[in-house]
Amino acid sequence: AQTVTQSQPEMSVQEAETVTLSCTYDTSESNYYLFWYKQPPSRQMILVIRQEAYKQQNATENRFSVNFQKAAKSFSLKISDSQLGDTAMYFCAFMKPYTGNQFYFGTGTSLTVIP
């Protein structure tokens, strides 16, 4: 079974600063996807960034980037130039290909951006 662990229940960051959210996972698979999802107070989950395990290059989406360490089974999210709109719950998720889109989520990190 796959497990995803987020060890930081809550974090805060000053506006315009950088923050890193941690995620570790456990799997015996060699091919998989990893994701960070954002869930603002309005509840709708939004994809932030995706990483394919077979790609060595870390994914980047504007102010969001990941540090993917496959051997260590670590997948952290870095948010640069934090904005008030980044305040949300952030979930790390794992998916095995061809398994019916079954995602495994961590317990989430509540991020607050302080003005």
Place this chain on the structure above:
Amino acid sequence: DAGVTQSPTHLIKTRGQHVTLRCSPISGHKSVSWYQQVLGQGPQFIFQYYEKEERGRGNFPDRFSARQFPNYSSELNVNALLLGDSALYLCASSIDNRDREYEQYFGPGTRLTVT
């Protein structure tokens, strides 16, 4: 284009009752997945349906059932409600093209409270 829609938004039920939650996927999406998100936790996978057939089931009791209709909308049914079924129920849709199977879009959820 409309995103994933879910109804109702909120629902209050009594223990022992049953409930039906509804989901309409994004136009063109043939796959629907259901997740349960208990307060303070990450979403837990319940079911995935594709072309009206169940393709994946999480570790949930038989009180939980679902179906998908010819227009790809879906219903989640929960019988004999327990207090522990109180949660946010999320629906997610995807095209289910194997090249893009990881593109899963979430609805706003239905907040179920069991008293």
